[in-house]
Structure formats: C-alpha cells, structure tokens
Amino acid sequence: MQKAFATFLEEQATLDLKVLQRHWQAAPRRHGALPLYEDAVLGRTGRAAANTALVRPLSGGRYEIALSGATFNDWVDIEAAGRDISTLPPDCAHALLDAIEEAMRARHPIHMRAFSVRNGVVKPYDLVVFPLANRWGGLLLLAYVRAREEQFGMVDAIFASTTGGLLALSPTKNQDGLTDDFRVIAVNQGGADLVLREIAELQWQLLSDLFPQLRGTGALDKLVAVHNSGQAAEFDFVYPGETGVRHFSMRAAAMNGLVSASLFDITEIxxxxxxxxxxxxxxxxxxxxxxxxxxxxxxxxxxxxxxxxxxxxxxxxxxxxxxxxxxxxxxxxxxxxxxxxxxxxxxxxxxxxxxxxxxxxxxxxxxxxxxxxxxxxxxxxxxxxxxKIEARVSFMAHHDALTGLPNRVLFLDELRRALSRVHRQGQPAAILCIDLDCFKDVNDTFGHPVGDVLLQQVSDRLRAALRDNDLVARLGGDEFSVIQRDLADAGEAGQLAERLIDVLSKPYDLKGQQVVIGASVGIALAPTDGESADDLLKNADMALYRAKDEGRGVFRYFQSEMDARMKARRQLEMELRAALIMGEFELYYQPFVSTETNAVTGFEALLRWKHPQRGMVSPLEFIPLAEEIGLITPIGEWVLRKACAEAATWPIHMRVAVNLSAVQFRGHKLTPVVASALASAGLRPDRLELEITESVLLRDSQANITTLHQLRELGVRISMDDFGTGYSSLSYLRSFPFDKIKIDQSFVRDMAANSGDAAIVRAVTGLGASLGISTTAEGVETLAQLEQLRAEGCTEVQGYFLGRPMPSSDIPALLAARTD
CATH class of the missing domain: 3.30.450.20 (PAS domain)
Known part of the structure; x- marks a missing residue:
C-alpha cells in the first residue's frame, strides 16, 4: 500500500514537471528570445509550486533565491528564500550553480541528477532549471526539485564498494565477564574474499571458531585491547592457514560498543x-x-x-x-x-x-x-x-718494458701536446733523436742480457741529464728521443746534444765488463722544421742519419737539403729493388795472378749495376744501401749462381771468388744456397772461393763460425778479405782455419815509401806461410809493387797492373793472351 502511494506521488510529480515543461515550450517568444516569466510560469505552477524556487541573478556572478516552496526548502534543509545560493549547504549549492550556468549557456531547460547527504544517508533528486526573461529585460530562472524514491546509507555504500576487508565485530565475554572473543555481525565482500569464505559463512560467527589459529598470532589479544581501551590500533600479523602462511595488516577502532576493523592482505609485499x-x-x-x-x-x-x-x-x-x-x-x-x-x-x-x-x-x-x-x-x-691493473696496463701500453721510459705512442702524444703549446705561446721546442754507436757490437760480443743492462744504464743517464719539463723516450732498439721544451734559443738544443753525447760516452760497468760506446744525435726545431709531430720526428731522424754518416759521436741540426738527400736515397732504393727484377745487374771479373808462375789462377766476381738512366752505378753507392735494406741477400744469391755458372765454362783449374756480406749469414740459410748454386752450375766446390770480412765474425760470431764450417764441409774455400784493417784480425785466424788471406790495398799502395806498410805485408805473408795459408795482395798497380810482393813471399796478386775488371765475355781473350 505504501509503495503504491509513493508510486502515485512520483507519477503526480512527473505530471507536474511535464506541465511546467509544456508551458515553457508553449510560451510566446520574440525573435528567438527566452519566454517571459509571466507567460510561462506566473500562475501556472499548480501543485509543482512546492517543488520550485525562483532565482534571480545578482552582480559578480552571484545568484539569489527570490521565492522557494516547501519541498525545495526540504532539499536544501533551510528556508531558502532571500538567500545567496553560495550560502546553501555545499551539496545543494554546487548542483544548483552547475545547472543554472548550463541552462543560461544553452538557453534551454536543463535536467540534472542531484544528491543530498544527511546523517550518512544519500538521497537522489531530479533538478530541472528553466531559463526565463522578464518584462524589464532581465533574466530569471525557475529551479524545480523532485525527490526520487531510492535512497541509501553512505556507510553502506562504502562498506559494499571497498575491495579491502571491512568487519564489524561485537565483543563476547568469558565466564569471568571479560571480553576475550568477537562475533562477526557484518562483513563486506572484500573481507569474505580475503579469507576465502562466503559472507553467510562468516556473519554471526565467533572469530575463534572461524579461525582457530588466530589467537596464537596475537591479533585477537590486540582486538581485545582496542575494545577495552577505546583507542584505535594498527598492526600486522601472520596467519598459518590451510592455503599456507599469509600476512595481514589490520586497523581496528572501538565505536559504540563495537569494534570496526579494516583488513588487508600484505602477503605479496x-x-x-x-x-x-x-x-x-x-x-x-x-x-x-x-x-x-x-x-x-x-x-x-x-x-x-x-x-x-x-x-x-x-x-x-x-x-x-x-x-x-x-x-x-x-x-x-x-x-x-x-x-x-x-x-x-x-x-x-x-x-x-x-x-x-x-x-x-x-x-x-x-x-x-x-x-x-x-x-x-x-x-x-x-x-x-x-x-691498479688498468693503471699498470695503461703504463705498459705507453712505456717501454725494459727501461720504463715512455714508448713511441706516448712520445708522439706528448710531442703533439708540446707542438700545441708552441703554437699557442710561441715558445720553441726541440726534438733530439739519439742513436747509440757500437751498441750492436756489445750485443754481439757479450750477448743480449748484457745489452739490456746497457740500455737500462743509458736510460738512467738520459733521465738524469734532462730538466724536469723535458721528456725522454725509447723508440725502439738503441734509438731514443728527447722533447726539449721552452727553448730560449736554438743553441740550447745543441748544448743539450753535446751534454748527452758526453754523458753517454763515459764507460759502463756491465756485470763486471767495462764497455765504452758513443752516441750520435739529430736535432729538429719546432716550429721551423715541421708543423706536425711526424714531420718533426722524421726530420730529426734525417739529421741523426747525417750525424752517423759524418763520423758518429756528433750532433747535427736538420737542414732542408737533408730532405732532398733522403728523397734521393728513397728513389735509389726503389730503383735498386727494381734492378734485380729487371736484370740490370752484371758481373765483372778481375784476375788473380800467381807470383810464382805469373799465370792467372782465377777471378774475383765483382757486381756492377748498369742503370738505364744513371749508367754504371758505383758499388760503393748501392752495396751499403742494399745491405741496410736487406736486399743484399737476394742479390748475393743471384751473384753466387751467376758466378758459378760462368766459372763452369772456364778451364778446370780456374777458381772464382765471390764476396759475402755479413747480412747473408742471417737466418742460417747460406749453406743450402751455396750448395744449390754449385749443383746447378755443375761446378766443383774447390773451385769456389768465398770472401768474408771481419764484420761476419763480429756479429753473432759463434753462429757464423758454425756456418763457415758447414761451407768448408761442402769443399769450398774461405778467404778473409781486407786483412789487417780490423781490430782483431789475428784472433780470427785462431777461430777459423782460413784458406787465404787477402792483404788490403791500403798496405800495398804505399809499401815502397812506407816501411811500416812493408813490414805489415812482410808479417802477413810470413804468418800465412807459417800457417799454411795462401796470401793475395790487392791493389797492385806497378811493376815495383809486384816485384816487392814476390820478394816478400806473397802467393797471389791482384790489381790494375795485372788486369782490370772485365765482363765474362773478355776472359777467353785474356787467358789466350797470357798463354802466348
């Protein structure tokens, strides 16, 4: 019956609202203006008057309620007439203002849903605002409010919608009258889901019955304390349930004899x-x-x-x-x-x-x-x-392992920085390239360990001789370089070079061995001798090359003509490499003559380079270069094969002598090359004579002596050339049984006028006779020299007086003439 009556009232209210809407629509308008209040509303609200309020605008965007009905006043919970809307309860004021502003903008009735909240109960309302005009050109608004049937409690809404667990607990007492448990009188769906139960299973049940292990967690005692103290509390507890151990967080508060609690699962956290x-x-x-x-x-x-x-x-x-x-x-x-x-x-x-x-x-x-x-x-x-490891690796990457000095990489970096400073400040700098004289002799004589000690002592002396802002580096082998910064004048570089040469030339004590070496220095100045680090280092190296070429133990400044000379040298090197490929080399032969029979006993093969543009290039010009660049090894092999092949066409008693470079002994492949040349030519080994100088025995002497013995085992003859010009010629006669000694032409040239030279020749021929070694004198250019050498007991002679070097095609004619 009550529901039917309420439905009737709602239907009546709906009819009232429709009547108002019809009057607003039907009211006359002029040129699209709003309907007048007098035409649309005045005397036409009927039963809807209790639900309405007339609103008029005020200045500053404010609105005042001019008239209000009873139902409208119930909605705002005060007498509304005569009040500014902003003074109404906020839930009503905000809804009214939003609807009024929208109606004024649209110039059309606006229907909105509005709510009021009273004592935790939420009531919904229909709110309709009609925009109107009045006869004086102003605006009016009619607000219509109608309560809807449904309403709900705010607490109930929150309780139902919260995903976390919410419980209302009623305390229960034990036999002593003390609270020791709680009955669940209400629980939301979130709480039921947390404990994996249905709401019906939980409601009106004791906590200790629902969760028997809860008391052991301490949570039940804390709930009792909240009830007894009336204070809220927040705590976590662990519950060992059927599905495993779970962690919960609970906030509980006492309220009107009950305890309300929120429960959250924090197991994952x-x-x-x-x-x-x-x-x-x-x-x-x-x-x-x-x-x-x-x-x-x-x-x-x-x-x-x-x-x-x-x-x-x-x-x-x-x-x-x-x-x-x-x-x-x-x-x-x-x-x-x-x-x-x-x-x-x-x-x-x-x-x-x-x-x-x-x-x-x-x-x-x-x-x-x-x-x-x-x-x-x-x-x-x-x-x-x-x-530390990175620092060590960096140090090793930029420093020489033996001496601890900066290496080439770090040196070039520092040189670039020094050049940058030169360009910024205009203060000159110098680069000094240092090469040790006779270092290879120390290595060959005493071995590499002693050579390493020497390099370490050289490094120490260089460090001590420099200023703090100068830098010395080992670029490789026995080559060092210095950056001399902030020069007052170019002469300072020369003074430093002289000091370094003097310091490095003092004797060294190397594991009980006293050694004396020297040093040569090349100097390039920045910025005059080069704009880049590479150019400066190259030019200092050219100056060093000049210092070594001009006697060693000196220093030289870079000069522009050195570059031209170096370019010429590089050009000669390229042409020399091409010469072997293009077949530009020839062999000339100079005869040996017996002092006893005056007959030709053999020929020395002499290398000649017939350049297509330069003509005949002197051996003194290209042989040292070929040795320096390692090309002497293939050239020497060509000479061996060519000389053996041509000697095979001579009379069988004729020998051919071939000069060997010390470079050809490197790699220990000389013996197979000689054996192959003899076999290819079909030449008897005893017809081949190999001439060496003492440089062969100076370098890696023991290994080279082994090679010489291997050659002797092939049957070839070994001759020592330029005997008497070195330091240890006599000692070499003990280290290897030579077949021949060649007396250098420097002793023969002045033999008649110089008693000392004659004495040397006499001593060498006498030594050869006593050792059973034949002797050959070079550079015989006069009959007097020939007769004196014959008198001294020399075995053979060689020189322009007896025959100039000639191509192999001229040998038959020479032999025929000598026979006649």
Missing part, C-alpha cells in the same frame, strides 16, 4: 621484502640501505660489514658520506641524495675503511621501499685492484 632481504644479506657485493634525505644508514649486509671492517652497530650509526674522505664529502653528499647512480657510470669514489685504508669504488643506487618507507639501496663495487 612481505614476500617481496623477504626476497629482497635474502638477496640483500646474501649478496657477495657490499650493500647498504640509506635514507635519501638524511643519508643515515638503515641497514647493511654482511658483505659490507666484512668489506669495510665496521661492526654492525657502528655501521648503522654512520652516515653514507662518513665512508668518504673529508675532502670529498661536501661534493658527494648532494649526488647521493639527488637521484639514482645508474649502472654503467664511470664515476669512481674514494672511500675509507674502518682501518683508515683508502679504496676506490663505483656506487650504484636505486629507490626501494624499506619497511613501508622510501629509501635507497646502494650497491658498492670495489674497483681498487681493477684500477
């Missing part, structure tokens, strides 16, 4: 915290958790305690920046507090351990939640040893 704690504590890397605002420590793991040497209690009393040296704290404090230090950063921090020792570390941090509070986790990677 706690599991994450436990996982973090496990990873944190068991990590081998030192980790700390700190407050991003204060930088105070909140937690440290075992690795951090072990690494830094603080006990846990002392560690937790530190600030993060306490791990840093005093000088670094102010600059680093802001960095740690401001944001994450992501992986991949190259920033390295110095840190202090408990014992005061310094380490270097990279620190990476990220935001974490620590027991519900914002914090930062810092992971510390100690890079102290890594940095």
């Amino acid at each position: 706690r599991n994450r915290e436990e996982s973090f704690k496990l990873l944190f504590q068991d990590s081998p890397l030192p980790m700390v958790v700190y407050d991003p605002q204060t930088l105070g420590m909140r937690d440290v793991n075992l690795a951090a305690i072990a690494h830094y040497g603080y006990d846990r209690e002392r560690f937790l009393n530190l600030m993060l920046h306490d791990l840093l040296p005093e000088d670094d704290r102010s600059s680093v404090r802001t960095v740690f507090a401001s944001g994450p230090l992501e992986a991949g950063t190259d920033e390295v921090w110095r840190q202090i351990k408990a014992d005061g020792s310094l380490i270097e570390a990279r620190v990476f941090s990220r935001q974490v939640d620590f027991h519900g509070l914002p914090a930062r986790l810092a992971v510390i990677v100690d890079v102290t040893e890594q940095r």
Whole structure:
C-alpha cells in the first residue's frame, strides 16, 4: 500500500514537471528570445509550486533565491528564500550553480541528477532549471526539485564498494565477564574474499571458531585491547592457514560498543621484502640501505660489514658520506641524495675503511621501499685492484718494458701536446733523436742480457741529464728521443746534444765488463722544421742519419737539403729493388795472378749495376744501401749462381771468388744456397772461393763460425778479405782455419815509401806461410809493387797492373793472351 502511494506521488510529480515543461515550450517568444516569466510560469505552477524556487541573478556572478516552496526548502534543509545560493549547504549549492550556468549557456531547460547527504544517508533528486526573461529585460530562472524514491546509507555504500576487508565485530565475554572473543555481525565482500569464505559463512560467527589459529598470532589479544581501551590500533600479523602462511595488516577502532576493523592482505609485499632481504644479506657485493634525505644508514649486509671492517652497530650509526674522505664529502653528499647512480657510470669514489685504508669504488643506487618507507639501496663495487691493473696496463701500453721510459705512442702524444703549446705561446721546442754507436757490437760480443743492462744504464743517464719539463723516450732498439721544451734559443738544443753525447760516452760497468760506446744525435726545431709531430720526428731522424754518416759521436741540426738527400736515397732504393727484377745487374771479373808462375789462377766476381738512366752505378753507392735494406741477400744469391755458372765454362783449374756480406749469414740459410748454386752450375766446390770480412765474425760470431764450417764441409774455400784493417784480425785466424788471406790495398799502395806498410805485408805473408795459408795482395798497380810482393813471399796478386775488371765475355781473350 505504501509503495503504491509513493508510486502515485512520483507519477503526480512527473505530471507536474511535464506541465511546467509544456508551458515553457508553449510560451510566446520574440525573435528567438527566452519566454517571459509571466507567460510561462506566473500562475501556472499548480501543485509543482512546492517543488520550485525562483532565482534571480545578482552582480559578480552571484545568484539569489527570490521565492522557494516547501519541498525545495526540504532539499536544501533551510528556508531558502532571500538567500545567496553560495550560502546553501555545499551539496545543494554546487548542483544548483552547475545547472543554472548550463541552462543560461544553452538557453534551454536543463535536467540534472542531484544528491543530498544527511546523517550518512544519500538521497537522489531530479533538478530541472528553466531559463526565463522578464518584462524589464532581465533574466530569471525557475529551479524545480523532485525527490526520487531510492535512497541509501553512505556507510553502506562504502562498506559494499571497498575491495579491502571491512568487519564489524561485537565483543563476547568469558565466564569471568571479560571480553576475550568477537562475533562477526557484518562483513563486506572484500573481507569474505580475503579469507576465502562466503559472507553467510562468516556473519554471526565467533572469530575463534572461524579461525582457530588466530589467537596464537596475537591479533585477537590486540582486538581485545582496542575494545577495552577505546583507542584505535594498527598492526600486522601472520596467519598459518590451510592455503599456507599469509600476512595481514589490520586497523581496528572501538565505536559504540563495537569494534570496526579494516583488513588487508600484505602477503605479496612481505614476500617481496623477504626476497629482497635474502638477496640483500646474501649478496657477495657490499650493500647498504640509506635514507635519501638524511643519508643515515638503515641497514647493511654482511658483505659490507666484512668489506669495510665496521661492526654492525657502528655501521648503522654512520652516515653514507662518513665512508668518504673529508675532502670529498661536501661534493658527494648532494649526488647521493639527488637521484639514482645508474649502472654503467664511470664515476669512481674514494672511500675509507674502518682501518683508515683508502679504496676506490663505483656506487650504484636505486629507490626501494624499506619497511613501508622510501629509501635507497646502494650497491658498492670495489674497483681498487681493477684500477691498479688498468693503471699498470695503461703504463705498459705507453712505456717501454725494459727501461720504463715512455714508448713511441706516448712520445708522439706528448710531442703533439708540446707542438700545441708552441703554437699557442710561441715558445720553441726541440726534438733530439739519439742513436747509440757500437751498441750492436756489445750485443754481439757479450750477448743480449748484457745489452739490456746497457740500455737500462743509458736510460738512467738520459733521465738524469734532462730538466724536469723535458721528456725522454725509447723508440725502439738503441734509438731514443728527447722533447726539449721552452727553448730560449736554438743553441740550447745543441748544448743539450753535446751534454748527452758526453754523458753517454763515459764507460759502463756491465756485470763486471767495462764497455765504452758513443752516441750520435739529430736535432729538429719546432716550429721551423715541421708543423706536425711526424714531420718533426722524421726530420730529426734525417739529421741523426747525417750525424752517423759524418763520423758518429756528433750532433747535427736538420737542414732542408737533408730532405732532398733522403728523397734521393728513397728513389735509389726503389730503383735498386727494381734492378734485380729487371736484370740490370752484371758481373765483372778481375784476375788473380800467381807470383810464382805469373799465370792467372782465377777471378774475383765483382757486381756492377748498369742503370738505364744513371749508367754504371758505383758499388760503393748501392752495396751499403742494399745491405741496410736487406736486399743484399737476394742479390748475393743471384751473384753466387751467376758466378758459378760462368766459372763452369772456364778451364778446370780456374777458381772464382765471390764476396759475402755479413747480412747473408742471417737466418742460417747460406749453406743450402751455396750448395744449390754449385749443383746447378755443375761446378766443383774447390773451385769456389768465398770472401768474408771481419764484420761476419763480429756479429753473432759463434753462429757464423758454425756456418763457415758447414761451407768448408761442402769443399769450398774461405778467404778473409781486407786483412789487417780490423781490430782483431789475428784472433780470427785462431777461430777459423782460413784458406787465404787477402792483404788490403791500403798496405800495398804505399809499401815502397812506407816501411811500416812493408813490414805489415812482410808479417802477413810470413804468418800465412807459417800457417799454411795462401796470401793475395790487392791493389797492385806497378811493376815495383809486384816485384816487392814476390820478394816478400806473397802467393797471389791482384790489381790494375795485372788486369782490370772485365765482363765474362773478355776472359777467353785474356787467358789466350797470357798463354802466348
């Protein structure tokens, strides 16, 4: 019956609203204006008058209620007539203002849903605002309010819609009259879902019956305390239920004899915290958790305690920046507090351990939640040893391993920096290239270990002889270079060169062996001798080449003509390489004549280069170059094969002599080459005579003597050329049984006028006779020389007087003439 009556009232109200809408639509308008209040509303509201209010605009965007009906006043809960809308209860005022502004904008009735909240009960209303005009040209608005049938409690709405668990608990007492349990009188769907039950299963049941293990968690005791004290409390508890251990968070409050509680499942949060704690504590890397605002420590793991040497209690009393040296704290404090230090950063921090020792570390941090509070986790990677290794590797990459001096890479970097300073400040600099004289002799005589000691002592002397702002580097082998910065004048470079030559030429004590060497120096000045590091170094090297070429033990400044000379040398080198391929080499032969029979006993093969443009190039010009660039080895093999092949066409008693370079002994492939040349030509080994100089025995003497013995085993003859011009010629006669000694032409030339030269010739021929070694004198140009050599007992002679070098095609004619 009540419901039917309410439905009737709602239907009547709907009819009233429709009547108002029809009057507003039917009212006359002029030129699209709003209908007049007098035409659409005045005397036409009927039963709807109680639901309406007449509103008029005020200045400043305000509105006043001129008239209001009883139902409208019920909605706003006060007498509304004569009030500014802004003074009405907020729930009504906001709805009215929104509807009025929309109606004025649309110039059309606006229908909205409005609500009022009274004592926790929410009531819905229909709100319709009609825009109107009046006869004086102003605006009016008619507000119509109608209550809808439905209404609901605010608490009920929140209770039903909250996803978290909400419970209303009624206390129960034990036999002693004390509260010790609670009955569930209400629970929302969120609470039922949390405990995996239906609402009907939970309502009106005792907590201890529903959850028997709850009392053991302490949660039930805390609920009792909340009821007894009347104070709210928030606590977490663990419940070992049928589905496993779960973590809950509860907030409870006493209210009118009941206890209301909100319940949340925090199992996942706690599991994450436990996982973090496990990873944190068991990590081998030192980790700390700190407050991003204060930088105070909140937690440290075992690795951090072990690494830094603080006990846990002392560690937790530190600030993060306490791990840093005093000088670094102010600059680093802001960095740690401001944001994450992501992986991949190259920033390295110095840190202090408990014992005061310094380490270097990279620190990476990220935001974490620590027991519900914002914090930062810092992971510390100690890079102290890594940095030491990197420093060692960097040093090794830029320094010579033997001497510790900068190497070529670092030298060129420093030279570029020095040149940049020269260009900026205009202060000249110099580059000095230093080459040790006779270093190879020390290596060959005493071995490489002694040579290494010598290089180390040379390096020490160079360091001591330089200023602090100068730089010395070892570029390789026995080659050093110096950057002399900030020169007052060019002469300072020469003075330094003289000092270095003097310092390096003093005797060295090498493991009990006293050794004397020298040094040659080439100088290039910046910026006059080159704009780039490579040009300067190249020009200083050319100046060094000139110093060595002009007697060694001196220094030379770079001069522009040196570049032209070096270019000419490079051109000659290219042409020399092409000469072997193009077949530009020829062999000429100079005869040996017996002093006893006056007959030709053989020929010495002499290499000639017939250049297509230059003509005949002197051996003195190209042989040293061929030796220097290693081309003498293939050229020497060609000479051997060519000489053996042509000698095979001579009378069988004729020998051919071929000169060997010390370079050809390198690699120990000479013996197979000689054997192959003999076999290819079909020449008897005893018809081949190989001439060497003492340089062969100076360099890697033992290995070269072994090669000489191998050649003797083939059956070839070995001759020592230029005997008497070296330092140790006599000692070499003991180290190897030579077949022939060749007396250098320098002794023969002045033999008649110089008694000393004659005495040397006499001594050599006598020595040869006593040792059973034949002797050949070179450079015989006169009959007098020939007769004197014959008188001294020389076995053979050779020279222009007896025959000039000739091509092989002229040999038959020479032999025929000598026979006649």
